[in-house]
Amino acid sequence: MKRFLALILTLSMVLLCVAGCSNQSGGNDDPAGSQGSETPVTENKDPIRIGLSTPITGSQAENGVGTQAAVEIAVEEINAAGGINGRPVELVIQDSKSDPTQAAQIATMFTEDETILAEIGDFASGACMAAAPIYEEAGMVQLSPTASNPDYTLLGEYMFSIFGKTTDEGKFIADYLLKKYLKAENVAVIYVNSDWGVEAYDILSGYCEENGVNIVASETFFEGEKDFNAILTKVRQTNPDTVMLMMSYDSGAVAIKQIRQMDWDVQVAISGLAYSEQLITLAGEDCEGVYSEIGFVIDDSNPEIMEFATEFESRTGFAPNMMMTCAYDAMNMLAKAIENCGDNVTRAAIRDQLFELEGFEGLTGPKVFNEDRTITQRNFKIVTIENGAWKTLTDSDYID
Amino acid sequence: MILEQLMNGLGQGAIYALMSIGYALIFGVVGLVTFVHGDVIMLGAFTAYYSFVLLGGNLLLAILLGFAVSGAMGFFIHRICYNRFFNSPRQISLICTIGMGMFLRNLVQVVAGTESKPIPNLFGSGSVTLAGLRITYMQLFIFAVVMALVLVLTIFLNKTRVGMSLKSVSMDKTASALVGIDTKRTTTVGNMIGCGLAGVAGVLLAMYYGTITPMMGGNIGMKAFCCAVLGGASSVGGAAVGGLLIGVCENLGIMVFSAGMRDTVSFLLLILILLVKPEGLFTRRSR
Numbered sequence: 001m002k003r004f005l006a007l008i009l010t011l012s013m014v015l016l017c018v019a020g021c022s023n024q025s026g027g028n029d030d031p032a033g034s035q036g037s038e039t040p041v042t043e044n045k046d047p048i049r050i051g052l053s054t055p056i057t058g059s060q061a062e063n064g065v066g067t068q069a070a071v072e073i074a075v076e077e078i079n080a081a082g083g084i085n086g087r088p089v090e091l092v093i094q095d096s097k098s099d100p101t102q103a104a105q106i107a108t109m110f111t112e113d114e115t116i117l118a119e120i121g122d123f124a125s126g127a128c129m130a131a132a133p134i135y136e137e138a139g140m141v142q143l144s145p146t147a148s149n150p151d152y153t154l155l156g157e158y159m160f161s162i163f164g165k166t167t168d169e170g171k172f173i174a175d176y177l178l179k180k181y182l183k184a185e186n187v188a189v190i191y192v193n194s195d196w197g198v199e200a201y202d203i204l205s206g207y208c209e210e211n212g213v214n215i216v217a218s219e220t221f222f223e224g225e226k227d228f229n230a231i232l233t234k235v236r237q238t239n240p241d242t243v244m245l246m247m248s249y250d251s252g253a254v255a256i257k258q259i260r261q262m263d264w265d266v267q268v269a270i271s272g273l274a275y276s277e278q279l280i281t282l283a284g285e286d287c288e289g290v291y292s293e294i295g296f297v298i299d300d301s302n303p304e305i306m307e308f309a310t311e312f313e314s315r316t317g318f319a320p321n322m323m324m325t326c327a328y329d330a331m332n333m334l335a336k337a338i339e340n341c342g343d344n345v346t347r348a349a350i351r352d353q354l355f356e357l358e359g360f361e362g363l364t365g366p367k368v369f370n371e372d373r374t375i376t377q378r379n380f381k382i383v384t385i386e387n388g389a390w391k392t393l394t395d396s397d398y399i400d
Numbered sequence: 401m402i403l404e405q406l407m408n409g410l411g412q413g414a415i416y417a418l419m420s421i422g423y424a425l426i427f428g429v430v431g432l433v434t435f436v437h438g439d440v441i442m443l444g445a446f447t448a449y450y451s452f453v454l455l456g457g458n459l460l461l462a463i464l465l466g467f468a469v470s471g472a473m474g475f476f477i478h479r480i481c482y483n484r485f486f487n488s489p490r491q492i493s494l495i496c497t498i499g500m501g502m503f504l505r506n507l508v509q510v511v512a513g514t515e516s517k518p519i520p521n522l523f524g525s526g527s528v529t530l531a532g533l534r535i536t537y538m539q540l541f542i543f544a545v546v547m548a549l550v551l552v553l554t555i556f557l558n559k560t561r562v563g564m565s566l567k568s569v570s571m572d573k574t575a576s577a578l579v580g581i582d583t584k585r586t587t588t589v590g591n592m593i594g595c596g597l598a599g600v601a602g603v604l605l606a607m608y609y610g611t612i613t614p615m616m617g618g619n620i621g622m623k624a625f626c627c628a629v630l631g632g633a634s635s636v637g638g639a640a641v642g643g644l645l646i647g648v649c650e651n652l653g654i655m656v657f658s659a660g661m662r663d664t665v666s667f668l669l670l671i672l673i674l675l676v677k678p679e680g681l682f683t684r685r686s687r
Contacts, residue, residue: 057506059615061514193660221659224619226609229408230654230662237401250516250611257610261525261536282518282611 047090048083048338048345050075050331051110051119053131058097059223059250060124062278066324067123067145068093069316073308074331084338087345096122100130107131111138117338118143118350120330123323125149126195132159140347141354143334145326149199153373158351162333162367163326164295164377166200169272172380174207176399177293178242181382182267188217188240190231190255192247200246200271216240221251228255232262242267249274253282260286267291272380276321280388287385295377296322296364297392305363322364329362336360405655406648407533413647414542415605417640419620420627421549422597424639427628429557430590431570432482433490436497438621439504440477440595444470444602445612446508449517459522462603470599473504474592482591483584487573501617508614516613519606542604546640549597553636566590570634598624626670632680641682645669 052071055064075089083089092113094106103122110116111134119135121128121144128147135142136156144152146163153159178184187208191201201218208215217235221228232255235243243259243266245252252274259268269291270279280287298309298319308328312320320328337354338345360367365379382394423437444466451462481496523537557563565581566589577583605620606612623646631642646666653665673681 057509057514059613061509062516065514219659222663224616225659225662226611226616227408227412228659229411230405230651231659233401233404233408234655250613253516253518253611254609263525263534278515282516284518284520 045083045087046115047088049090049092049113049116050334051106051116052091052093053096053103053106053110053119053122053127054093054327055098055122055124055127056093056095058095058099060098060248062318063123063321063323064095064098066312066316066318066320067327069312070308070320070324070328071120071331073311073315074328074335078332078335084335085342089335092116096127098122098124098127100126103127103131104134107134107142111135111140116140117345117347118334120145120327120334121147123147123327124196125152125199128152128159128161129155129195132156135159138347139351141334141351143330143354145330146323149195150374151199157373160354160369160373162330162362162375163322163364165374166196166203168377169293169295169380170200170203171207172293172399173244173269173271174204174213175211176380177269177291177382178208178244179211179213181394182242182269182291184213184242184267186214186216186238186240187242187244188219188235188238189215189244189246190219190221190228190235191245192251193220193222196273197246204244204246223251225251226254228258229262232258232264236262236264236266240266242269245270245274247271247274249276249279249282253279253287256283256290257286272322275383275390277319280385280390285388288388289384289386291382291384291393293380293382294322295379295381296325297381297383297390298325302363308363325363329364329367332362333357333360333367401655402652403531403533405651407535409648409651410644411536411539411542411647412651413644414539414546415601415608415643416623416627416647417546417643418542418549418601418604419598419624420631420639420643421546421553421636422594422601423624423628424631424634424636425553425597426591426594427625428632428634428639429566429570429636430587430594432587432591433494434477434481434497435494435621435625436477436481436501436504437595437598437624438617438619439501440470440473440598440617441602441605441620441624442508442612442614442617443473443504444599445519445606445616446512446517446602446614447599448603448606449512449519449612452520457520457522459607463600466599466603467596468599470602471592471596473599474595475588477595478588478591482587486584501621505614505617512614514614516611518611519609521607521610523607538608542608545600545604549600550637550640557636562586562589623666626666629680630670630673632682634680635682638680638682642680645681 054067079088096103110119118141121142123146125147128144129152132155136158141158143160147161148166150165150167191197205215216238219231252270272294275292275294337357340353341349367375381392383390383392426432426434447466447469448462451465481493485492527534527536565586568576569583569586573583627643627646628639631638649669650662650665653661
């Protein structure tokens, strides 16, 4: 019996090690540490330590790994240019799995470490909102690249988000994508049963009621669903002219495939959350002609964006999307705010400087905070998939 | 609409049936508890992916490889989780298999990456229409595989020496050993076949759904468990019918309620049947 117990203990320790290593690898990639010798920032000044909570494993891993790479690129650039007021930036990376419980634990870990001065939060609202009370109590900035739930920044003075709110996006989808562009009259909405999905659907249905677009069916599902046939059969009975999918690319690809497999010739639109190369990779030919909207596209005519995109792709092997580019912007904004703090770099000072930051132009557009520490997003464009690539259909002046 | 949903349900049920056959073999027939089954299915799915990418779109080859790789994994699983704890309480092996599942999931994430991967459906979108209902070739093929497997396994278990010794070991290890059956070797073979079938299920499941991720195992493992228990774990055919039943009930449940209720329906069904007939639907006597 003792031998068995010993074996189980050994096994569980090995497993813990494996789990631990996968987290560690994030930390070890810390560019500030590895790049220290090459960069001019070697004045032996205390590093400025920034926490990054992002899903490196789990169902959102791809976005998380991309977010990590984007922030690391920003940090390396900052350090190569002499750091912030001569102090190098050091990242502390933790894997949140995009899981609210995990995000809250990471928040506790970060806030208890006094050397960490601010945090770049999860890109998903659910995780950010779970962690918010902890950051608020400790007085540490949680800067989320893309948390769009309107309630998120209301959870505390230290909560920031830099890519607009679901309300901005919902209005755009209802008024411009569905009504003006697709001329939809009867829409079936299928949305993911998550904080984000339910909120986004509520907002969308509110605006649709205002502008006269008829929502004939609405169905919800849990993340990870692989079989949409039953839902699709059900909504098809209501004869919609457009199916609006509000979900991420992995569910979206499955749903789109199954719509086409049913021989159902219907207009399909999907929320900007799914805008990614992976949607095309996963859904293949079936996603041709699917519409979407996005507040940011990789624009060949902008050299700064292309420089970032090229560097990003050489590291990760895939193109950056909106979330990842926002994460890059978030790190640069934070750096700017910390620079403005001068010698007095404290958690509270960073918060004040961030809030008052003026004239910051990120890759994803100008960033000026509203009273509620969000940014109003108006740069939406309508996009579609044509010949296996995303194509921009309208410019941001489509909003009248 | 009801007929269409019934068809959807049968399509999905066939997938469940496929997953639960291997489970029933390991859990019911060989008598081993396992919670690594879903991850072995995932392993089969990834084997299919690499087979298609590296060796071209040959379905038969992918199925054979899926069976071989997962079967080999079955050997290791037996070595690590069962062999040493052969005469210990069953929960020790059970916990071991949970750990093994985590290990497999992480291993595949490290080796293959975390992102979802596309799998081509070799049957295309071809379909036949029967009385206004569309049945895809893929669904027909899965049905055929399920039926063939049930038939082959039933014959194997009842007519062959190895099959009969498998059954006898699950009934009484000591007595089996006394009549000259190498119990450890027999259960190893049983576990390898069960895992191999999970691999086959993984290959077809991957093609049916079109995308795979290393994390897909957890939920499908639970579903396979449900179907096997529902059908009466000791009968392979029963597990298959259990799978079909759960598939149909889920889809009818979605029609009446919403897709969010999918798992609620299947687990409620399981609880109900366990209350009324604890030994499962298709078991004549309790062991």
